Amino acid sequence: MSDPLAAERLAPPTxxxxxxxxxxxxxxxxxxxSQHFLTDGAALDAIVDAAELRPADRVVEIGPGLGVLTRRxxxxxxxxxxxxxxxxxxxxxxxxxxxxxxxxxxxxxxLDLHPRECFPGEAFKLVANIPYHITSxxxxxxxxxxxxxxxxxxxxxxxxxxxxxxxxxxxxxxSVFVQNIAExxxxxxxxxxxxxxxxxxxxxxxxxxxxxxxxxxxxPGREPFHRLAQAGFRQRRKQLHNALGRELxxxxxxxxxAFGACGIDSDRRPQTLSVAEWACLTAxxxxxxxxxx
Numbered sequence: 001m002s003d004p005l006a007a008e009r010l011a012p013p014t015x016x017x018x019x020x021x022x023x024x025x026x027x028x029x030x031x032x033x034s035q036h037f038l039t040d041g042a043a044l045d046a047i048v049d050a051a052e053l054r055p056a057d058r059v060v061e062i063g064p065g066l067g068v069l070t071r072r073x074x075x076x077x078x079x080x081x082x083x084x085x086x087x088x089x090x091x092x093x094x095x096x097x098x099x100x101x102x103x104x105x106x107x108x109x110x111l112d113l114h115p116r117e118c119f120p121g122e123a124f125k126l127v128a129n130i131p132y133h134i135t136s137x138x139x140x141x142x143x144x145x146x147x148x149x150x151x152x153x154x155x156x157x158x159x160x161x162x163x164x165x166x167x168x169x170x171x172x173x174x175s176v177f178v179q180n181i182a183e184x185x186x187x188x189x190x191x192x193x194x195x196x197x198x199x200x201x202x203x204x205x206x207x208x209x210x211x212x213x214x215x216x217x218x219x220p221g222r223e224p225f226h227r228l229a230q231a232g233f234r235q236r237r238k239q240l241h242n243a244l245g246r247e248l249x250x251x252x253x254x255x256x257x258a259f260g261a262c263g264i265d266s267d268r269r270p271q272t273l274s275v276a277e278w279a280c281l282t283a284x285x286x287x288x289x290x291x292x293x
Contacts, residue, residue: 037065038129038155040194043205048072050153050187050207051125058119060149062110062128062138067093073127074102081118083110111137115147126152132199135160136174143181143208146218152182152208161186161204171271173233177226180215180275182208215279224289225282232270232278240273241266250288258284 038044047069051059055077064070064082066089073080079102084090090107097103106113111134118124126142126149135156142149156164165184166175178184187205192198216225228248235243241255250258259266262280264273273281282289 036129036131036195036197036199038068038190038194039196040190043155043188043190043194044069044072046188046205047127047129047153047155048076050205051078051127051151053078053125058122058124060118060124060126060142062126062130064093064105065089065129067097069127069129070097070103074100078102078125079119080104081106081124083108083113085109110134111141113141115142115145115149123150125149126154128152129155132157132160139164139174139178143178144218144222148181148210149208150210152210153187154206154208155190155203156206158189158202158204161206164206164208168272168274171273172236173229176229176233176273176275176278178208180211180225180279182210184208215275216282221282221286224286225279227289228282228285229270229278232273236270239267239269240264243270248285248288250285254285254288 051057051073053059053073053076057078059073059078059080061070061073061080061082064084067082070080070082070093074097081104082093083106084093085108087107090105093105098105110128128138130138135154139152139154142152160174163170163172164175164178165186166172175184185207187207190203190205192200192202195203216222228244231247232240232243234247238246240259241252244250244255245252256266258281261284262277264277264281
């Protein structure tokens with residue numbers, strides 16, 4: 001970076017410097033917002049590496065906090081749209097990084113920000129240290145629709161990362177939803193001690209690479225696909241013919257025909273089905289999966 005002042009402002013603080021900064025600036029994390037600031041340099045570098053940044057890449061960063069990851073993204077040459085809901089942190093970040101080339105700050109709740117508002121007309125990547133309690137709604141908000149990020153690298157609770165990246169046999173509704181849109185890979189486990197304050201559980205860096213051809217593409221077919229998978233996983237301990245028969249207005253004869261058309265044993269349980277099998281069942285039952293009412 002040619003501007004020496006900007007380069008100095010992008011220098012990442014050490015964990016000790018970060019803790020002293022929080023104390024000096026009265027920027028203690030807010031429990032109500034599930035704020036846990038990542039202080040481990042290796043984990044931060046793993047996030048940046050997983051994003052596979054190229055010069056001039058567009059990155060949406062959710063929850064920049066104290067800007068430690070933001071600085072690394074900018075130093076890698078990315079343009080960063082940082083979305084921060086905490087007014088204290090947003091004001092502090094403006095003072096720290098305002099005017100740095102490629103940095104833009106939006107003070108907003110990320111769940112209220114539609115992806116079409118992020119770098120309109122351009123491809124983008126998503127990077128986020130996600131507060132645990134909004135992981136699922138945030139993934140739905142950014143992955144669903146016409147413009148999902150080409151790559152999303154998110155730091156989430158380890159158990160959630162494992163659920164999302166699960167193979168058939170351990171699938172859940174969340175893994176079916178996400179893996180229809182993106183290939184999911186756990187890049188790195190991050191221990192609780194890497195955060196300030198220390199959470200009660202470990203986390204993981206999860207990379208989601210957008211699929212060129214989802215099993216169920218964006219459009220009207222997604223809603224019945226989601227309804228079918230949700231119905232199955234509400235009865236995940238039951239065999240498929242019982243689970244779907246109880247949850248959906250579908251008669252046994254129609255269900256048997258759908259299972260036969262897709263080559264699925266009706267005695268299997270929901271967690272054993274692949275995304276492609278859920279997609280096949282959705283197509284086979286399309287006329288029975290109209291929205292209620």
